[in-house]
Amino acid sequence: MIKEYLEIGKITSTHGIKGEMRFQPWCDGPEFLAKFKTLYFDKKGEKAVKIKARPNGEMAILKIDGIDTVEEAAKLRDKVLYMKRSDAKLSDGQYFIQELMDCTVYDADDESICYGVLTDVSQTGANDVWHIEKDGKEYLIPAIPPVVISTDVEAGVIKIRPLRGIFDDED
Numbered sequence: 001m002i003k004e005y006l007e008i009g010k011i012t013s014t015h016g017i018k019g020e021m022r023f024q025p026w027c028d029g030p031e032f033l034a035k036f037k038t039l040y041f042d043k044k045g046e047k048a049v050k051i052k053a054r055p056n057g058e059m060a061i062l063k064i065d066g067i068d069t070v071e072e073a074a075k076l077r078d079k080v081l082y083m084k085r086s087d088a089k090l091s092d093g094q095y096f097i098q099e100l101m102d103c104t105v106y107d108a109d110d111e112s113i114c115y116g117v118l119t120d121v122s123q124t125g126a127n128d129v130w131h132i133e134k135d136g137k138e139y140l141i142p143a144i145p146p147v148v149i150s151t152d153v154e155a156g157v158i159k160i161r162p163l164r165g166i167f168d169d170e171d
């Protein structure tokens with residue numbers, strides 16, 4: 001589902017004495033985060049903050065305007081920040097993981113077959129692995145072109161052609 005505001009990461013600790021913070025990005029990485037000038041303290045976009053971010057390994061160093069001491073920064077530890085979806089530019093066919101969550105997964109060749117709901121995504125390096133849940137069972141499918149046939153996050157529908165044996169007991 002397309003969401004107007006998406007979680008982008010979490011403040012994990014302070015950095016130095018001038019109000020900077022260590023930030024764990026939940027996006028494509030600290031370089032992606034560094035492109036933003038405004039983030040939000042809520043998923044409705046009501047509490048905007050101006051930021052500057054720079055990569056620091058897998059983390060980012062974040063400076064929020066108005067937070068100028070280590071004490072002020074420490075109060076924000078574990079705070080999740082949000083980005084405005086329209087501030088990010090994605091290529092056609094690319095989606096944020098949060099937009100894939102809760103999409104219903106159907107068979108690409110027989111839409112009467114529902115495999116369940118996408119509940120999680122594991123990033124393995126080679127390809128993402130999608131977690132599909134149905135009737136209390138979890139199934140793992142590789143998010144690769146031969147398997148994922150179409151994705152319509154606006155409609156909340158994904159169509160797949162699963163590998164043999166994932167949803168049945170075939171050899």
